[in-house]
Amino acid sequence: MNAGRLLAQLTVLAIVVYCCYSAIVAAVPTNGEDFSNLMSNPVSIENPDDPNNPVSINATLDGLDLKLTIKTSLTSHFPQDIDDVYIKVFLGEKDLKILLADVQIGSLQSGIPNVIDKEVIIPLTLVGAYAICGASGEGIKLPIVAEVGFKYFKWAGEHLIDLGIGVKYVKECTFISAVPTVYNDGMDASITVNMTNGDDNLMKNAIDFMNSITGGGPLSMTCGDAEFIVTPGTDSVSFEAHGSDGKSAAQIIEEALAASEDGTITLDSPYGTTTINSENAGIFIDILKILYGGSA
Amino acid sequence: MSDYEITREETKLSKEEKKYLNSKARVMKRILFSIIEYVIVVMIMIALATYLQYHSFDNFIENLKSLKDWIQPGGMLFNAIVGFLPVIAVGCIGVYFGEGTVGRMVFGIARCVAVIVWFMLIFQGASTSLDLPEVLATMEIGGVSLDSMVVGTAGLLKFLLLIMCCSMLIPIGEFLGARRKHNDAYAHKQRLKAQVD
Numbered sequence: 001m002n003a004g005r006l007l008a009q010l011t012v013l014a015i016v017v018y019c020c021y022s023a024i025v026a027a028v029p030t031n032g033e034d035f036s037n038l039m040s041n042p043v044s045i046e047n048p049d050d051p052n053n054p055v056s057i058n059a060t061l062d063g064l065d066l067k068l069t070i071k072t073s074l075t076s077h078f079p080q081d082i083d084d085v086y087i088k089v090f091l092g093e094k095d096l097k098i099l100l101a102d103v104q105i106g107s108l109q110s111g112i113p114n115v116i117d118k119e120v121i122i123p124l125t126l127v128g129a130y131a132i133c134g135a136s137g138e139g140i141k142l143p144i145v146a147e148v149g150f151k152y153f154k155w156a157g158e159h160l161i162d163l164g165i166g167v168k169y170v171k172e173c174t175f176i177s178a179v180p181t182v183y184n185d186g187m188d189a190s191i192t193v194n195m196t197n198g199d200d201n202l203m204k205n206a207i208d209f210m211n212s213i214t215g216g217g218p219l220s221m222t223c224g225d226a227e228f229i230v231t232p233g234t235d236s237v238s239f240e241a242h243g244s245d246g247k248s249a250a251q252i253i254e255e256a257l258a259a260s261e262d263g264t265i266t267l268d269s270p271y272g273t274t275t276i277n278s279e280n281a282g283i284f285i286d287i288l289k290i291l292y293g294g295s296a
Numbered sequence: 297m298s299d300y301e302i303t304r305e306e307t308k309l310s311k312e313e314k315k316y317l318n319s320k321a322r323v324m325k326r327i328l329f330s331i332i333e334y335v336i337v338v339m340i341m342i343a344l345a346t347y348l349q350y351h352s353f354d355n356f357i358e359n360l361k362s363l364k365d366w367i368q369p370g371g372m373l374f375n376a377i378v379g380f381l382p383v384i385a386v387g388c389i390g391v392y393f394g395e396g397t398v399g400r401m402v403f404g405i406a407r408c409v410a411v412i413v414w415f416m417l418i419f420q421g422a423s424t425s426l427d428l429p430e431v432l433a434t435m436e437i438g439g440v441s442l443d444s445m446v447v448g449t450a451g452l453l454k455f456l457l458l459i460m461c462c463s464m465l466i467p468i469g470e471f472l473g474a475r476r477k478h479n480d481a482y483a484h485k486q487r488l489k490a491q492v493d
Contacts (some may be wrong), residue, residue, distance in 0.1 A: 149446070
């Protein structure tokens with residue numbers, strides 16, 4: 001029996017139990033009633049301007065991008081503040097993910113309404129380009145990944161829970177991609193995406209949307225010497241990429257990315273411009289490479 | 297007590313007393329047990345990982361080979377397995393010293409430090425992104441499945457550091473508690489040595 005060791009062990013146990021207890025009491029409601037309230041309604045979402053519509057989303061077309069204004073007010077019922085909350089929405093999965101929206105909500109303070117008024121710009125050209133990624137002859141899958149991140153459980157200045165969880169929802173579409181054709185000495189490539197049966201609303205909506213921008217004609221975008229043409233048909237959409245000077249469009253964009261100062265690529269069109277930010281630029285080049293017959 | 301019994305008592309160190317004195321044999325025993333324990337734990341971990349990934353024990357060897365990229369040098373799993381060896385080594389060497397000696401206390405504290413270094417190796421940096429095993433990624437509920445998970449470990453690391461720093465009190469307490477018994481056993485050993493000479 002070693003009295004000294006026993007005493008030391010009891011002291012360490014007391015310190016550890018105290019730290020755990022103080023951390024838990026600060027972060028989790030110990031009152032039984034509060035706890036069940038928290039579980040059933042952790043965060044209430046309200047809209048002060050429009051009580052019938054908890055989250056108000058305004059969509060406008062800005063050049064070739066879709067601009068969304070999101071307005072809502074969140075009240076968290078957790079005892080502590082939830083810090084560094086963000087929501088990112090991606091199109092694609094694993095290595096080929098296009099960042100559509102990145103909403104940084106910051107801190108959700110407990111008990112008081114946190115007003116969120118954010119603007120999100122969605123590059124529609126990238127959404128369209130993703131249609132190229134379907135494997136030849138198979139149906140196109142649209143995986144949407146929503147990543148929610150937050151930090152909770154504050155203890156001694158650090159957060160014990162620091163999570164970012166990506167949840168994936170895959171929508172199967174009944175339109176089929178095809179094998180891209182590469183011509184003109186490897187400089188140009190084109191692909192036509194068909195609907196299988198006439199009931200697919202998503203494809204119809206996309207074609208109508210494009211016709212509303214261009215008035216029924218093809219949409220042509222340029223970046224330096226590379227040109228991209230999107231032509232909506234009655235139940236198909238075709239994408240063409242044209243390079244020049246012996247280089248394919250993928251190579252031209254790759255060089256433009258390397259030469260640009262802030263890592264962005266700008267596509268111009270008669271209807272407006274769109275800027276692809278540095279994160280998505282690499283993915284855009286990968287998609288172009290798939291179009292030119294290579295793999296990502 | 298009769299003369300005979302006094303002599304009997306003093307010719308040998310009792311098993312109890314040997315606990316408080318240095319011993320090479322104890323180190324050998326401890327190394328042997330540590331190695332066996334370590335190998336068993338690593339094998340169980342690998343078997344579990346293989347089972348979680350492939351859901352059966354058929355083709356066990358091929359599955360093992362495909363898991364090779366989980367155990368890359370610099371990866372979390374590799375750090376955890378190999379990084380634990382110094383902890384075992386320090387623990388084994390410390391056992392050479394008897395309880396109540398300064399050496400045992402020093403190695404007890406060194407072992408806590410080694411465990412802290414091991415934790416820091418595992419939780420390198422402020423965030424570790426875990427590559428989900430394929431099994432979790434294919435679990436679907438109504439078309440929704442998990443794509444990725446990023447876990448920030450700065451807070452957890454701090455908490456674990458606190459626990460390990462407190463644990464350093466334990467070798468110190470052990471030293472203080474066993475010092476008298478150690479001094480008695482040591483003195484007994486010196487007496488025996490003097491008798492023989």
